[in-house]
Amino acid sequence: MPSILKKDTLILFSLWLLVFSASCQVMIITPLLPQIQEELNTSLELLGNLVTVYAVMLGISAILMGPYSDKIGRRKILLLGSGSMAIFLVLHQFADSFVSFLSLRALAGASGGILSGAAVAYVGDYFPYEKRGWANGWIMSGIAVGQILGIPLGTFLAEQMGFGFPFIVFGILMAFTFGMVFLHVPQPVVEVDDGKISLASTFHKYIDLLKKPDIRAVTLTYVFMFLGLTVFIVYLPTWLEQTFSISLTMIGYMFAAGGVANAIAGPRAGRLSDQIGRKRMIIVSCIAFSILMISTTYVVVEFWIAYILFPIAMILVAMRMSPLQALSTELVSASKRGSLMSMLVAIGNMGAGLGGAIAGPLYIRFGYLSNTIVAGLMMFAMALVVWKLIPEPELIAHKK
Numbered sequence: 584m585p586s587i588l589k590k591d592t593l594i595l596f597s598l599w600l601l602v603f604s605a606s607c608q609v610m611i612i613t614p615l616l617p618q619i620q621e622e623l624n625t626s627l628e629l630l631g632n633l634v635t636v637y638a639v640m641l642g643i644s645a646i647l648m649g650p651y652s653d654k655i656g657r658r659k660i661l662l663l664g665s666g667s668m669a670i671f672l673v674l675h676q677f678a679d680s681f682v683s684f685l686s687l688r689a690l691a692g693a694s695g696g697i698l699s700g701a702a703v704a705y706v707g708d709y710f711p712y713e714k715r716g717w718a719n720g721w722i723m724s725g726i727a728v729g730q731i732l733g734i735p736l737g738t739f740l741a742e743q744m745g746f747g748f749p750f751i752v753f754g755i756l757m758a759f760t761f762g763m764v765f766l767h768v769p770q771p772v773v774e775v776d777d778g779k780i781s782l783a784s785t786f787h788k789y790i791d792l793l794k795k796p797d798i799r800a801v802t803l804t805y806v807f808m809f810l811g812l813t814v815f816i817v818y819l820p821t822w823l824e825q826t827f828s829i830s831l832t833m834i835g836y837m838f839a840a841g842g843v844a845n846a847i848a849g850p851r852a853g854r855l856s857d858q859i860g861r862k863r864m865i866i867v868s869c870i871a872f873s874i875l876m877i878s879t880t881y882v883v884v885e886f887w888i889a890y891i892l893f894p895i896a897m898i899l900v901a902m903r904m905s906p907l908q909a910l911s912t913e914l915v916s917a918s919k920r921g922s923l924m925s926m927l928v929a930i931g932n933m934g935a936g937l938g939g940a941i942a943g944p945l946y947i948r949f950g951y952l953s954n955t956i957v958a959g960l961m962m963f964a965m966a967l968v969v970w971k972l973i974p975e976p977e978l979i980a981h982k983k
Contacts (some may be wrong), residue, residue: 592621593767594709595721598702600763601665602725604756605695608672609637610726611749612688614738614820614834618746625681627821628947634817634939637692638809642929642936644696649925650785657705658770664697665761672754676747690737692932704920707912708771719905720849727845728898732843738835747940789926800972801911803932804965808903811961813938814945814954815876822951825885837893845893849899852893856906862975866909869966870904874898877959880952881942910973 584803616630652660678684710718737749820834945953
């Protein structure tokens with residue numbers, strides 16, 4: 584028993600470190616946008632494209648790599664993704680124009696696409712369903728710790744060394760992650776897809792998945808979730824900086840406060856969803872987040888209020904993410920799980936890409952209030968889809 588616990592702990596830590604490293608390099612973009620604009624001498628409206636190109640490339644890569652994950656195993660995919668991302672992140676330091684930095688974000692996004700679906704699918708392969716909420720909660724707390732440690736560290740390093748330097752640090756962390764996965768993350772013993780892989784077979788595999796109504800519904804929730812969160816988050820630091828004249832470091836501390844809340848809530852939310860059901864928790868968190876988003880510009884009349892509002896937002900994210908991932912992994916068998924999770928992440932990131940593309944024009948033309956309204960409506964739409972179209976996991980298991 585102790586050896587099994589040690590093995591599980593090393594697997595969880597390796598996947599946690601993967602999520603931590605990957606999420607840091609994604610989240611740091613948002614608070615760095617004002618500095619990137621200044622150092623690369625680009626327009627404010629174009630900055631959202633840094634989010635868009637990453638999300639689009641992540642989506643394309645995830646779609647293409649999903650079937651390979653089912654065929655060759657999650658372990659090899661995790662090694663490929665972490666190794667390539669480590670290289671591309673280090674190269675960020677050498678970007679000397681907006682176009683070169685945009686290109687490197689695209690390459691990092693492609694690596695992220697390799698990782699994203701495989702990491703969640705690994706949890707579905709290795710852990711029994713009744714523990715997946717707990718396991719996902721712990722692993723996804725890496726995102727929260729990234730906010731606590733990664734973003735403040737990244738913003739500090741950017742102010743001292745330039746916006747590209749934090750990516751070197753995160754690249755080194757990702758290289759260490761590669762080593763942890765290589766040493767401590769085995770390939771789970773599950774059914775694999777023994778069919779041939781081609782563009783045609785990949786296309787047909789995803790079409791077959793989308794023929795199921797519950798999969799179409801959960802796909803739609805990922806679009807609403809990623810689109811709404813991106814529209815809300817991308818220009819939040821810019822709005823705060825312009826409204827309250829605060830420093831980049833202060834914004835980093837705000838993200839850290841949100842990270843503390845997420846780190847505390849994430850594992851607990853996952854475990855609670857194992858006990859009370861996924862749907863209920865997802866619906867409540869979406870409705871509450873919708874209200875919070877729309878009220879942001881009315882409530883945050885002084886910057887210190889953001890230190891309260893943002894952590895609440897991160898708690899609501901935690902309440903939604905782990906249950907939704909656990910529910911999603913139960914929709915299909917292990918031989919299709921990698922493809923499903925890759926497809927969900929890909930389509931969700933297409934939503935994020937759309938969100939990044941429209942966030943800038945919304946902010947410039949109508950102000951940040953328009954961003955909060957669009958984001959809030961997306962969260963409410965997600966709640967409706969979960970309520971009306973996605974069955975409880977117990978019913979899914981019974982049908983299977």
